Amino acid sequence: MSLFLSMLLAGVLVGAIYGLVAVGYTVVFSATGVFNLAQGHLVMVAIMGTFYLTQIQGMSLWVAWPAVIAGVVALSLVEERTVVRPFLRRPGSFGWFISTLAFSLVVEAIVLALYGDHPLTAIPSPFSANGIDLGPVTIVPRRIAILVALVVVVIALEQFYRRARWGNAMRASADDREAAALRGINPNRISQLAFILGGLVAAITGLLIGPLTYSDPTVGLAYTLKGFIALAIGGFGSFRGAIVGGLAVGVAEQAINLYGDPAYELLGGLLVLLIVLSVRPEGVFGTKSLRMV
Structure with a gap:
């Protein structure tokens, strides 16, 4: 039982x-309809950037x-601005799929050229690495911090979407980009804000997971893939689904x-994805789209 609880x-x-x-x-996605296939690589950049500033430049963690x-x-x-917005101007275009993927590959190539393809030492963390025994399981503050961050980020984003003026504008743009533009909502500003928030979440993710593993320039693709699987399981556009x-x-x-x-x-994540999609093609918290015929 203790082994199972530890696994869980x-x-x-x-x-x-x-x-x-x-x-x-x-x-x-919820604001632009774009799957940013460079999301995992932004996480990787946060990890490698922290490594460079703290381990090579000797910068304090609180400054880094x-x-x-x-x-x-x-x-x-x-x-x-460079690889997404040009395609948002073309209704029905999915060119962003290739452009964001290409952007991720360029980012990875640059980081590999700077650091090489071998894992580097882990970055520091303000949270303790010492385990705390709780009966059959042991928790590590560094790892618990990630779970806490996930909950806090989701609550903050949900409140932003519900209460903030720009949050409401992002929701309106997600529902109908052209109608939102007619109401005076600048779609370019909405797209910028969405990528600012997406970059902020990626940075927080990298800062928290970097101390748990080696700083590796090649991890971006793995996070991109597994994050997308999680997105599909939970339902596109749902924070709780994420x-x-x-x-x-x-x-x-x-x-x-x-x-x-x-x-x-x-295969574990893929099997769960197949099971969920066979029962709910829109994901656990996704909503069915209505199409006019």
């Missing part, structure tokens, strides 16, 4: 990482964090690690 807890904590990536996806957040948000804005989807992927992966072959852990 590990799955929840790993799933919180995927949930945060899925939240970043959701912020951008704001710098990394600003840098990742700026990179996200560059992506929005939480559920992320936790489902994390628990499924840890179950395969415990009872099967860790080499096939990706």
Whole structure:
């Protein structure tokens, strides 16, 4: 039983990482209809940026964090302006699918050129790495911080969408971009704000998960893929769905690690995705789209 509980807890904590990536996806998608396939690479940039500032430049963590957040948000804005916005001007265009993927590959190539393809030491964290025994399970503050961050970020975003003027504008733009423009809502501003928030979520994710593993320039694709699987499970456009989807992927992966072959852990999330889509094609918290015929 203790082994199962440990596996379940590990799955929840790993799933919180995927949930945060899925939240970043959701912020951008819900306002623009774009799946930002560079979301995981923005997380990677946050990890590698923190490594560079703290381990190479010797910068204090409290100075490095704001710098990394600003840098990742700026990179996200560059992506929005150069490879996303041109396609938003063309109704029905899915060119952003290729352009965001290409952007992610360019980012990874640049980071690989700077650091090489070998993992580097983990970045520091303000949270303790010492475990706290709670009966059959042990919790580590560094890992719990990710789960707490996921919940706080989702609550903050939901409140922003409900109460803030710009949040309401983002919801209106998501419902009907052209109608929102007719009401005086600038679609370019909405797109920029969505990518600012998406970059902010990616930066927070990278800062929190960097201390748990080696700083690796090649992890971006893995986070992009697993975050997207979590997004599809939970339902496109749903923040709570992002939480559920992320936790489902994390628990499924840890179950395969415990009872099967860790080499096939990706199958865990894919199996959950297939099961969910066979029952609810729109995802757990997704809504069915209505089409006029």
